[in-house]
Amino acid sequence: MTNCIEIEGLNFSYNGDTVLEDITFSVKSGEYLGIIGPNGSGKTTLIKIILRILRADSGKIRLFGEDINDFSDLYRIGYVPQKVSQSEFYFPATVYEVIKSGLCAKKGLFKRLVEKDRLSMEKAMEIAEVTEFRNTLISRLSGGQRQRVFIARALAVEPGILMLDEPATGIDIASQDKFYSFLNELNTRLGITIVFVTHDLGVIADEANSILCINKKVCCYGPPDQYIKEEFLEEVYGRKLSIHKHKIRHEH
Amino acid sequence: MFEIFEFGFMKRAFAAGIIIALTAPMIGIFLVVRRYSLMADTLAHVSLVGVALGLLTKTSPIVNATIVAVLTGVGIEKLRKSKKIFGESAVALFLWAGLAVAIVMLSIAKGFNVDLFSFLFGSIATVSVTDIYFISVLAVFVFSLIIMLYKELFAVSFDEELAKASGLDTDRYNLVIVVLAALTISLSMRIVGILLIGALMIIPVLTSMQLNRSFKQTLVFSILFSLFSVISGLFLSYYFDLASGGTIVLVAILLFVAVFFIKSNNNS
Numbered sequence: 001m002t003n004c005i006e007i008e009g010l011n012f013s014y015n016g017d018t019v020l021e022d023i024t025f026s027v028k029s030g031e032y033l034g035i036i037g038p039n040g041s042g043k044t045t046l047i048k049i050i051l052r053i054l055r056a057d058s059g060k061i062r063l064f065g066e067d068i069n070d071f072s073d074l075y076r077i078g079y080v081p082q083k084v085s086q087s088e089f090y091f092p093a094t095v096y097e098v099i100k101s102g103l104c105a106k107k108g109l110f111k112r113l114v115e116k117d118r119l120s121m122e123k124a125m126e127i128a129e130v131t132e133f134r135n136t137l138i139s140r141l142s143g144g145q146r147q148r149v150f151i152a153r154a155l156a157v158e159p160g161i162l163m164l165d166e167p168a169t170g171i172d173i174a175s176q177d178k179f180y181s182f183l184n185e186l187n188t189r190l191g192i193t194i195v196f197v198t199h200d201l202g203v204i205a206d207e208a209n210s211i212l213c214i215n216k217k218v219c220c221y222g223p224p225d226q227y228i229k230e231e232f233l234e235e236v237y238g239r240k241l242s243i244h245k246h247k248i249r250h251e252h
Numbered sequence: 253m254f255e256i257f258e259f260g261f262m263k264r265a266f267a268a269g270i271i272i273a274l275t276a277p278m279i280g281i282f283l284v285v286r287r288y289s290l291m292a293d294t295l296a297h298v299s300l301v302g303v304a305l306g307l308l309t310k311t312s313p314i315v316n317a318t319i320v321a322v323l324t325g326v327g328i329e330k331l332r333k334s335k336k337i338f339g340e341s342a343v344a345l346f347l348w349a350g351l352a353v354a355i356v357m358l359s360i361a362k363g364f365n366v367d368l369f370s371f372l373f374g375s376i377a378t379v380s381v382t383d384i385y386f387i388s389v390l391a392v393f394v395f396s397l398i399i400m401l402y403k404e405l406f407a408v409s410f411d412e413e414l415a416k417a418s419g420l421d422t423d424r425y426n427l428v429i430v431v432l433a434a435l436t437i438s439l440s441m442r443i444v445g446i447l448l449i450g451a452l453m454i455i456p457v458l459t460s461m462q463l464n465r466s467f468k469q470t471l472v473f474s475i476l477f478s479l480f481s482v483i484s485g486l487f488l489s490y491y492f493d494l495a496s497g498g499t500i501v502l503v504a505i506l507l508f509v510a511v512f513f514i515k516s517n518n519n520s
Binding site for chain 2: 022052053072073074075077079081090091092093094096097098100101102106107109110135137150153156159194
């Protein structure tokens with residue numbers, strides 16, 4: 001399997017404070033990587049550097065085998081942020097318009113959507129189960145439904161990687177379980193590489209096939225069952241943690 | 253009723269008014285959804301520096317105002333991007349700096365006269381044929397650029413970070429929005445007046461947003477509300493001898509209040 005993300009010796013500081021130091025890891029195509037770490041450990045910063053929202057001070061980043069600075073097809077990485085800006089609460093846009101905006105960078109300047117793009121959108125809405133909301137205003141949806149819309153937006157470009165930053169924030173427990181099985185299906189059935197930042201250690205233990213734990217530096221990188229252990233987590237988080245397993249059962 | 257069109261200046265006022273009514277909400281909608289409503293007001297106030305410069309040097313106030321408004325838009329965007337101060341603080345800073353410079357320049361030019369008041373409050377009688385040409389060229393430019401960049405401007409306005417993560421050059425489109433706003437303000441100055449231009453860009457959009465429609469439909473309704481406000485405002489200002497800018501904005505506000513109450517009653 002080829003690597004779709006390779007990071008070597010990445011450093012990032014903000015206003016003189018070190019945020020990330022000597023980060024090295026790689027993500028293989030088809031992998032489901034869970035990124036964990038305490039608050040302020042640099043998880044979101046790491047994601048934003050990979051997405052070129054922030055720029056690393058030093059280090060090498062390769063996306064799909066290409067240096068990040070030469071990589072022009074950023075749309076191949078679907079991004080679902082922790083929380084989309086407050087604008088969605090009053091922004092007058094339908095679900096269809098929001099999903100369509102995901103195709104903007106892929107299409108390029110002055111190019112209109114063609115039939116193939118519309119089919120991709122329909123497929124993405126079907127996968128994310130939001131087809132019935134296509135003409136509904138985004139502000140009228142619940143937190144869980146909205147997250148599905150943003151996943152559909154990311155899927156519409158047929159990405160190689162889906163990157164999610166604490167996507168279950170604000171979703172009730174029952175919907176969370178459904179949401180995680182949905183992500184699992186995207187990974188196993190559609191073969192989409194998933195990079196997933198979360199505080200939910202139980203989900204990582206159940207879902208991910210590798211784990212990256214960071215606290216400014218890489219604390220561990222490998223299979224979850226090796227590291228999701230109370231004594232190890234206590235060392236990283238500085239306090240005792242209990243792991244709550246979700247009642248997710250996948251049928252493959 | 254239509255003897256109003258026997259006067260050349262009224263024909264010019266309607267021509268300019270309709271062009272502005274079509275253009276102002278096109279860029280206004282992007283300012284509103286980005287919580288940048290006061291940007292329009294700031295650019296308008298700062299463009300007073302251009303008017304003052306025109307009165308001082310006997311050059312075209314509108315051309316000067318356009319240049320000053322565009323440069324200010326670029327300045328605000330640079331300051332906002334630097335993240336050294338909040339975006340809204342950058343807008344406020346430019347608003348006061350612009351007004352202060354304009355007032356000092358006007359006092360030097362001894363420009364507190366009828367000319368100045370026509371720019372401040374709008375004066376339909378002073379719209380010249382040259383103004384119409386200038387407004388038309390600017391409007392065609394603003395209108396076509398928004399249509400061509402519609403999907404990019406939508407994506408950047410909906411969520412800047414998401415847009416950037418997908419590979420869009422968000423800095424470029426942010427700049428496009430403020431420059432287009434500056435151009436729209438300059439072209440609206442003659443009819444609505446500097447003090448109320450922002451209102452024409454923003455209020456029809458706010459009215460349209462009460463209808464809870466898609467982005468595209470919100471834009472279309474904004475233009476319709478804007479057209480209605482300008483046309484009926486010009487008629488009222490002519491027949492009742494009222495200031496054109498104030499009358500147009502009052503009609504726009506009455507429309508907002510009416511739609512707001514109708515929607516509130518329907519919802520309850």
